[in-house]
Amino acid sequence: MATIAVLGTLDTKGVEHTFIADEIRRRGHDALLIDVGTGFPASIDHDIKREVVASAAGLDMASISSSKDRGKCVAAMVKAAPVFLEQLHKEGRIKGVISLGGGGGTAIATAAMRALPIGFPKLMISTLASGYTAHYVGSKDIVMMPSIVDVAGLNKISRTLFSQGAAAICGMVDIQISSVEDKPIIVASMFGNTTECVGTAKQVLEKCGYEVLVFHSTGTGGRCMESLIESGMVAGVLDITATEWADELVGGVLAAGPHRHEAAGKAGVPTIIVPGCLDMVNFGEPDTVPAKFAERSFYHHNPQVTLMRTNPEECRELGRILAGKINDYTAPVTVLLPLKALSVISAAGNPFHDVDADQSLFDAIRMHLRKEIKVVEMDAEINDSAFARLCAKSLQDLMVKT
The missing domain is CATH 3.40.50.12020 (Uncharacterised protein family UPF0261, NN domain)
Structure with missing residues (x-):
């Protein structure tokens, strides 16, 4: 009883x-x-x-x-x-x-x-x-x-x-929870547009003996991940999807609030950060998109989700914001940049392909990051298996050092 x-x-x-x-x-x-x-x-x-x-x-x-x-x-x-x-x-x-x-x-x-x-x-x-x-x-x-x-x-x-x-x-x-072997926990942020990257990295890390918990970057998902990191249960963070910052800045519906990307730095948890899906702002059905954005580029992900492409100006500010959060880290952290695409739909030949906007983001991250923070660039799309394996290996390297 x-x-x-x-x-x-x-x-x-x-x-x-x-x-x-x-x-x-x-x-x-x-x-x-x-x-x-x-x-x-x-x-x-x-x-x-x-x-x-x-x-x-x-x-x-x-x-x-x-x-x-x-x-x-x-x-x-x-x-x-x-x-x-x-x-x-x-x-x-x-x-x-x-x-x-x-x-x-x-x-x-x-x-x-x-x-x-x-x-x-x-x-x-x-x-x-x-x-x-x-x-x-x-x-x-x-x-x-x-x-x-x-x-x-x-x-x-x-x-x-x-x-x-x-x-x-x-x-x-x-409810009786069946006992399972305790493994070090890694948390990862994912969106539909970064699923392949996170999925491949997850497989690599699981083969190495880690349990990987994936959080959907929908605002609530980002906050939940931050909360779990704060709890002390997490050994490593694979923060591949930063899209919630685009919503926070521009006014989308999936913002996680101003404290995203803070918990790991404060808790001293080794972290990999990728600016995944900062090429998009999330809205609901098409008629919910504010009229001021009428001339922007859109992609209808499904009947309930409308994505808007971030422009170079927004990308510069997003790079500054993300770099500012990373600069406060006391934990081991590495930033990885997939230079060819930040999501499925920003790869060459896809609706959100915009070299100038992506370059504005990358330049702002490089400009505002503290010089001692490691930045690794790969001439690849975010969902390329080589980039996913780089994410997994880079996190393992950080965790071994701590």
Whole structure:
């Protein structure tokens, strides 16, 4: 039997969380009801009071609540709940967490869940789960389940979905992970346009005894990779796909934020960096592309993804940004430049082939990098097997030296 945290705003959603707790107990596990409400007193019996949660972060909930400022109260609990839940996890008191919520409850509960490690079961049943959820999930493995109806009482639909949610978190807690040989972990960034390069390098590294985890450079993927590097679990980084910086600079939909390419340098993890797919900015369907880009070069990757070619000016700035991030590395790092193409579609004869733009990128990287940082150039396309093998070998060389 495991203990599962049932975390929620028990002033407004007490009955619903009690139902979840009862369903968990019916399946043979224990439930720890935790109140993170910020308004009226909890409407049901529970195990841990909101004052206890707040005190974990050094906050006085009574004083905060007296302000009658809901925004201030929710912000306080968003700060306190992660501290308290992380403490419960470190003490081994919980093996999973589930919550129900609307706007405030989802903000509080997912903030708490993001404090827990990858692999720890986390399930959020939310009225907001069918929309944009990146700011709730962050770089963690939070399962977002749509509530369909509002979390406002029990009815035919909510009982069904809440029961399924309880069953799901119990199943996640029950799962037995088969033991496998521990191998040093290498993380790699990939896009559809760099698949061949990453795939070949992955095969080479796996034959040498490494486990290679591939992250899709979709913004969320880049942030997840950075988070895993920060965790201390990673022995090497094969950062082949930097496309998220193009979206960050130009305004595409797959930006990873301003802290991409920082974790490895701070953590001291050996890293290979390739400016892969900096020839493209990602947008959604064609009619979502801003009108100011109407005269640019586009490639319709699929009905939902429209790619725009970066121009020489943007490439110069991207080279400066990437070099600036690399200059801050205290870890061993090598930059590899595939001079003939940055992606499948920028190779000669393909839609994004633009020698001037690529040259602007390479020149800016060379110009702004610290002189002591090693740069290796190959007269090859990024997906050539020779370049992929160079990536793998260069990373191995760095790892051997550390």
